[in-house]
Amino acid sequence: MKKTLSDKNILLAVTGGIAAYKAAELVRAFKKRGANVKVVMTAAAEGFIPAKTLAILSKEDVLTDESQAATAEVAHVQLARWADALVVAPATANTLAKMANGIADNVLLETILASAAPVKVMAPAMNDQMWANPATARNVNTLISDGFSLVEPDTGFLAEGYEAKGRLAELNTIVSQVEEELNERSAEDEILSHLKGQKVVITAGGTREPIDPVRFLTNRSSGKMGYALAEAARLAGADVTLVASVKRDCNAGIKVRIAESAEAMLSAVQEAMVDADVFISAAAVSDYRLKEPFTDKVKKQGDDDGLTLDLVQNPDILKTVGMAKKPGQIVVGFAAETKDLLENATAKLQKKNADMIVGNDVTKAGAGFDKDTNVVTMVRDGLAPIEAGPASKLAIAKEILKQVADIQEQR
Numbered sequence: 001m002k003k004t005l006s007d008k009n010i011l012l013a014v015t016g017g018i019a020a021y022k023a024a025e026l027v028r029a030f031k032k033r034g035a036n037v038k039v040v041m042t043a044a045a046e047g048f049i050p051a052k053t054l055a056i057l058s059k060e061d062v063l064t065d066e067s068q069a070a071t072a073e074v075a076h077v078q079l080a081r082w083a084d085a086l087v088v089a090p091a092t093a094n095t096l097a098k099m100a101n102g103i104a105d106n107v108l109l110e111t112i113l114a115s116a117a118p119v120k121v122m123a124p125a126m127n128d129q130m131w132a133n134p135a136t137a138r139n140v141n142t143l144i145s146d147g148f149s150l151v152e153p154d155t156g157f158l159a160e161g162y163e164a165k166g167r168l169a170e171l172n173t174i175v176s177q178v179e180e181e182l183n184e185r186s187a188e189d190e191i192l193s194h195l196k197g198q199k200v201v202i203t204a205g206g207t208r209e210p211i212d213p214v215r216f217l218t219n220r221s222s223g224k225m226g227y228a229l230a231e232a233a234r235l236a237g238a239d240v241t242l243v244a245s246v247k248r249d250c251n252a253g254i255k256v257r258i259a260e261s262a263e264a265m266l267s268a269v270q271e272a273m274v275d276a277d278v279f280i281s282a283a284a285v286s287d288y289r290l291k292e293p294f295t296d297k298v299k300k301q302g303d304d305d306g307l308t309l310d311l312v313q314n315p316d317i318l319k320t321v322g323m324a325k326k327p328g329q330i331v332v333g334f335a336a337e338t339k340d341l342l343e344n345a346t347a348k349l350q351k352k353n354a355d356m357i358v359g360n361d362v363t364k365a366g367a368g369f370d371k372d373t374n375v376v377t378m379v380r381d382g383l384a385p386i387e388a389g390p391a392s393k394l395a396i397a398k399e400i401l402k403q404v405a406d407i408q409e410q411r
C-alpha cells in the first residue's frame with residue numbers, strides 16, 4: 001500500500017448511525033496509507049461501536065464525552081488544532097444539522113467548531129427519507145458554503161432492508177477524496193505562499209452614490225466576493241487593504257477602509273496603491289452618479305409630477321489603476337455579465353490594461369450577487385480561459401489568487 005498520507009494528521013469524527021461500525025475499517029484504511037489518525041465520537045456512536053475498538057486500531061486515545069469530562073486538558077481544542085483533515089464519517093442528519101448551526105453541545109461538535117483544519121470532509125449516511133428531507137439538504141448546503149466538502153451517500157441496500165440513497169459512500173471513495181484534497185491543499189499552499197508579505201489592495205461591494213442625505217443609487221453587489229478575496233489573501237500571508245462600500249464581518253488582520261461612492265473609493269485605492277503589489281477590483285462601481293446630490297431630503301412633487309435625476313459618469317477605478325500600473329504591479333478586474341461573458345471579459349482585459357479579468361455570469365445557478373457561492377471564468381492574455389466553480393466564494397478567491405501568483409511567476 002502506497003503511503004500517500006504519510007505524516008498527515010487525520011481527525012475522524014464518528015457519529016451515531018448504523019454505519020458507525022465502518023469507522024473501524026476507515027481508521028485502518030487511513031493508517032495503511034501512513035496517516036496519523038485520532039478519533040472523536042458521540043455518545044450515540046458509542047452505541048454502535050466501542051471506543052476501545054477505534055482506540056486500538058488508531059493506537060491513540062479516543063475522545064468521548066466521558067473521557068473529556070475526566071481530563072484536565074482542553075482536549076477538543078488540542079485535537080482541533082492538530083488535524084490537517086477533519087473527516088466526519090459517518091455523519092448523521094442530527095450532527096449535520098447541529099454543525100450547520102454552530103451548535104457545540106457534545107465533545108465531537110466542540111471539536112468540529114474549534115477546528116480550522118484546511119480540509120474538512122463530511123460523509124453522511126442515513127435513511128433515504130432523512131437524506132431527501134429539505135432540512136438535511138439545507139444543512140448540507142450551508143456546510144458546503146462553510147468550506148466542507150461532501151462525499152455523497154451511495155444508493156444501495158440500507159439497514160432498513162430496501163435499496164435507496166443514503167448508504168455511507170465506499171470507504172475508498174472517502175479516503176481518495178481526503179487524499180486528493182490534502183494534495184491539492186499542499187500544492188495550493190505552495191503557490192499561494194508567493195503572496196506572503198505582498199501588499200494586496202482589494203475593493204468590495206456596490207458603490208453608493210448619494211441622491212440626497214437619506215437615499216442613494218446602488219446595485220445588487222453584496223461585497224461577499226471582495227471580502228472572500230481579502231480573507232484568502234490574508235490566509236496566504238499578504239498585507240491586505242480592503243476598500244469596501246459596505247461593512248461586513250471580517251478578520252481583524254484585514255485593513256478595512258470604508259468608501260461608499262466611486263470617487264471616495266478611487267481616492268482610497270490610489271492612496272493604497274502607492275506601494276502595493278496587487279490590485280483586485282471586485283467592487284461593482286456605479287457607472288453614474290448624481291451631478292449634484294440634493295442637500296435636503298427630496299419631497300414628493302405635485303400629484304403627477306415625476307422627478308428627473310441628472311447623472312454624470314463616475315471615474316473608472318479599474319481603468320485608472322490599470323493605466324497607472326507601475327512595473328511589477330498586477331491588476332485584476334471583474335466583469336459581471338448577463339450575456340457574451342467571454343467576449344466582454346476579453347475586451348475588458350485590453351481596455352483596462354488589466355492582467356486578468358474574472359468573468360462572472362450572474363445569471364448562472366450558484367453565481368452572482370449576494371450568494372455564498374460563485375462560478376467564474378478567468379481570462380488572461382494569450383491563455384485559454386480558466387473556469388472555476390461552482391464553489392464557495394472563499395474557494396473561488398483562492399483560485400483567483402493562484403492565478404495572480406502564476407502571473408507573477410511568469411514575469
Ligand SMILES: Cc1cc2nc3c(=O)[nH]c(=O)nc-3n(C[C@H](O)[C@H](O)[C@H](O)COP(=O)(O)O)c2cc1C
Nearest residue numbers: 015016017018042044045092093094095125126127
Ligand atoms: C438503530 C438506529 C440506527 C440509526 N441510524 C442512523 C443513521 O444511519 N443515520 C442517521 O443520521 N441517524 C441514525 N439514527 C439516529 C441517530 O442515532 C440519532 O439521531 C442520534 O441522536 C444521533 O446522534 P449523534 O448525531 O450525536 O451521533 C439511528 C438510530 C437508531 C436507533
